[in-house]
Amino acid sequence: MGTYNKGILGPFSGKVGTVVGANWRGKFIMRSLPVKTDRLPTNTQLLQREKFTLVSEFLTPMSPVITRYYGLNTGDKTRMNQAMSYHLKEAVTYVDPDFIIDFNKVQISKGDLIGVQNPTVAAVGSDSVKYNWLNNSGQGAAKATDQLVVVLYAPLSGLYYYLLTAAARVDESVTVVLPTFFNGLEVQSWITFASEDEKSYATSIYMGSVVVS
Incomplete structure (x- = not known):
């Protein structure tokens, strides 16, 4: 693959002869067409x-x-x-x-911000899952206003649910109310913290599985 700025006809996209032109991340690139083969994959x-x-x-x-x-x-x-x-x-x-x-x-985030301290999770009825943690704002760059990010996944149904601003670090707990179609399903979940401006974030923590009731 090569990049180019000028050519006989200027930048182009699509197939021309044995090469393909495209614009990728603001750069014009050319790559050769893949060679067809009859070999079966190993x-x-x-x-x-x-x-x-x-x-x-x-x-x-x-x-x-x-x-x-x-x-x-x-x-x-x-x-x-x-x-x-x-x-x-x-x-x-x-x-x-x-x-x-x-x-x-699994990691839903990877960063250097101080993460969630002593978290717990439990199904609390009414299609809800509750998370608790300790307010460790003031440690490193951790702030009381850092936002809790939550991702839940139900493997058997392939359903996902996420919140980017579930609660603040200072809140120490949050109850996530899921759509009713999660009722009775086992869900895996991960949580992390991100700063309000989203410029810093922690490496996520796996919270295990619970059955939504």
Whole structure:
């Protein structure tokens, strides 16, 4: 792949002969057309594709959280790219014949802000899940106004629910009321803190599973 600024016909997009032109991150790039092959993928390649698809489909519904709070946008590697890389290496286990997500290793955010201290979670009825924590504002850059971010996931139904401003660090507890279709489902959840301006955020904590009642 190469970049270009000027050409005989100027910038272009689409296929021209044996190359493809496109605009990517404000730069004009050219790449050669892929070479067609009749070779069948190996078992290793098939497994890698399966693993990649699993992680991509798992993370995509959480992209509004990940694209805000996962690492830094540096160079060509977006926050989602970084999250994909981490989860492919650290948060997937192969249990023949399938790959599965290790929920306890999942991260919805990755940063240097002081995180949630001594958190607990419980289903409290009326389609609600309650989180408690200690107010540790004043530690490092932690502030009372830092916002609690919550992501819940019901594996059997593939349902997701998230809140970017569930509560403030100083509140020490919040009850999240879920849509009624979560009733009776087991949900996994993760929480983290982000500053009000979203410029700093903590690495998330896995809260385990509860059954919504």
